[in-house]
Amino acid sequence: MFSTVSRSLSRHAVRSSCRQFSSSRPRLAETQPAEIKKLGVIGAGQMGLGIALVAARAAGVPVTVVDNSQKSLDKGLAFADKLLAKDVSKEKISQSDADTARARLTPTTKTDDLNDVDMVIEAVPEILDLKLKIFSDLAHICPSHAVLATNTSSISITRIAAATSKDPTDLSASSRVLSTHFMNPVPVQKGVEIITGLQTSPATLATALEFCKRMGKIPSLSADSPGFLANRILMPYINEAIIALETGVGDRDSIDAIMKNGTNVPMGPLQLADFIGLDTCLSIMEVLHSGLGDSKYRPAVRLRQMVDAGWLGKKSGKGFYEY
Ligand code: NAD
DSSP states (O other): OHHHHHHHHHHHHHHHHHHHHHHTSOOOTTOOOOOOOOEEEEOOSHHHHHHHHHIIIIIOOOEEEEOSOHHHHHHHHHHHHHHHHHHHHTTSSOHHHHHHHHHTEEEESOGGGGTTOSEEEEOOOSOHHHHHHHHHHHHHHSOTTOEEEEOOSSSOHHHHHHTTOSSTTOOTTGGGEEEEEEOSSTTTOOEEEEEEOTTOOHHHHHHHHHHHHHTTOEEEEEOSSTTTTHHHHHHHHHHHHHHHHHTTSSOHHHHHHHHHHHHTOSSOHHHHHHHHOHHHHHHHHHHHHHHHOOGGGOOOHHHHHHHHTTOOBGGGTBSSSBO
């Protein structure tokens, strides 16, 4: 009897949670995507630069790349040059196509230069207040038709969308917000996780899906829940590997070797954490921990210590490995 009731309750919970997610997802039927003729990217780090380069190369659009640090812009564009030169040397692309793609990237430190784009993709660090401020600014700077996308790994899209206006009933900008969560490294990974907020319109979703396909990517939908799908699954795996390291279950090389050679992934979890950035990993674990309220998402002590030390992985030259 008890098990029958509990089964029927859990079926009801599953059905109502499915209803909750599906009713909050914009309906796509008969919605025409708008054409993206010019893209803006804000944040020229490893993700932003990768997104800009793929958009310029595969989708063939001009891209305004904004970063508040000239040093990051210079580093990002030098990296783009390196990637293009590598593809030319491997005969994946002609020199002339590489030059054309490179010429489509316009770097700037001024966010105001995003005043003529049809879509902007934000890829600044995973810091809630920073993202909220940027979306509040973008709502005023970008044209009134522009799609406002975030590359956040974990933060609520509904919350980011709400930052576009002080009036929650004003959907003029918030209906244009969604997440296009590209995977790292962007030129290589095909998947893009698309997440809508409560406010996102069907037209915004249709336009973003179409543009991701133009970029040669395979978009899939996830619900607006902490960490969405990719990081809800990936980050506890990485965090557990760090806990295994700090509690002596295995050393670095043993942890990475058994997962790499035993589960057929290209690299072990500690090396992957270095590639993602340990600051990003910590921010995502904090969002999972606070957003889901379950102690199983507690960030590893060693992860926090390494971020405190400034050992952020590949991008800072030191993480679990030296670079
Ligand atoms: P990053 O640290 O490599 O780059 C962030 C860039 O943003 C830097 O160049 C920085 O100078 C710039 N920036 C900071 N404040 C800014 C501002 N106010 N205006 C303009 N530019 C500013 O970070 P990343 O790894 O590229 O991550 C960016 C976003 O993508 C984060 O939300 C992260 O969670 C997400 N993401 C990261 C990965 C990954 O593997 N690293 C994967 C998917 C999604």
